[in-house]
Amino acid sequence: MRPESASPESGPPEPALLEVTDLHGGYGSARVLHGLSFRVGKGETHALLGRNGMGKTTTVRTLMGLNAARSGRILFDGQDITKLSPEAVVARGLAVVPEGRQVFPNLSVEEHLIAFHLKRHGNHWTPGRVYELFPRLHERRHHGGQQLSGGEQQMLAIGRALITNPKLLILDEATEGLAPLMREEVWRCLTLLRESGQSILVIDKYVRRLMTLADQHTILERGQVVWQGNSAQLEADKTAWEYLSV
Numbered sequence: 001m002r003p004e005s006a007s008p009e010s011g012p013p014e015p016a017l018l019e020v021t022d023l024h025g026g027y028g029s030a031r032v033l034h035g036l037s038f039r040v041g042k043g044e045t046h047a048l049l050g051r052n053g054m055g056k057t058t059t060v061r062t063l064m065g066l067n068a069a070r071s072g073r074i075l076f077d078g079q080d081i082t083k084l085s086p087e088a089v090v091a092r093g094l095a096v097v098p099e100g101r102q103v104f105p106n107l108s109v110e111e112h113l114i115a116f117h118l119k120r121h122g123n124h125w126t127p128g129r130v131y132e133l134f135p136r137l138h139e140r141r142h143h144g145g146q147q148l149s150g151g152e153q154q155m156l157a158i159g160r161a162l163i164t165n166p167k168l169l170i171l172d173e174a175t176e177g178l179a180p181l182m183r184e185e186v187w188r189c190l191t192l193l194r195e196s197g198q199s200i201l202v203i204d205k206y207v208r209r210l211m212t213l214a215d216q217h218t219i220l221e222r223g224q225v226v227w228q229g230n231s232a233q234l235e236a237d238k239t240a241w242e243y244l245s246v
């Protein structure tokens with residue numbers, strides 16, 4: 001149950017899996033995030049929305065420890081991860097499917113999955129499970145990253161994140177540049193993951209499609225949160241759409 005929906009009878013709200021508070025950050029002297037706050041509950045699918053250049057990728061990079069936070073706090077599963085290195089953040093249970101996929105050209109599919117496998121959190125995801133989710137990857141398991149199509153690279157990027165057995169899976173524009181059928185493959189995968197209870201933070205341009213998937217939405221505008229709500233609220237609120245139109 002999400003904290004917002006806790007009734008007085010149900011006791012105190014469940015602590016969030018991810019709680020970002022008054023986060024400031026950017027790239028050196030370039031300030032991009034101006035005090036943003038949002039939370040992702042356990043088992044929740046949360047969409048981070050906003051036009052190009054509004055700070056979504058910078059938020060993800062800051063969560064992952066790739067960009068230093070200037071101030072503010074990132075709590076993950078009850079622990080402060082604000083100042084942790086990327087390796088330590090992954091070890092705590094965050095994993096990202098990065099913008100542009102970033103698969104290694106000279107590593108085979110199988111080598112990617114073996115190299116990134118982290119045995120923990122019940123060790124749910126193994127190379128075999130990833131191949132069940134994406135049979136195409138099994139067929140291509142001995143091929144190098146550079147020999148894969150864009151869609152196959154995207155499946156591998158998702159598989160590589162899942163194989164770390166993350167508590168929170170983050171996807172930054174996972175459908176970007178994909179043909180419609182491949183996009184649907186990504187949505188199918190996200191729907192399955194959501195149904196299995198995986199917590200997900202997703203950034204994507206296909207807002208209408210996200211509305212069928214996400215429990216909550218946070219809209220960023222110039223590095224600040226300008227709107228938050230669920231899919232029904234987003235559907236109904238014209239103000240929110242003004243932040244999303246190009």
Ligand SMILES: Nc1ncnc2c1ncn2[C@@H]1O[C@H](COP(=O)(O)OP(=O)(O)OP(=O)(O)O)[C@@H](O)[C@H]1O
Nearest residue numbers: 027030032050051052053054055056057058059099
């Ligand atoms: N390496 C960098 N150095 C300096 N500024 C950067 C860098 N990368 C991004 N920015 C700036 O930070 C701001 C936010 O960019 P960011 O990539 O976080 O936006 P976004 O919401 O993810 O948009 P997009 O969909 O275009 O990726 C933009 O003004 C961008 O120009």
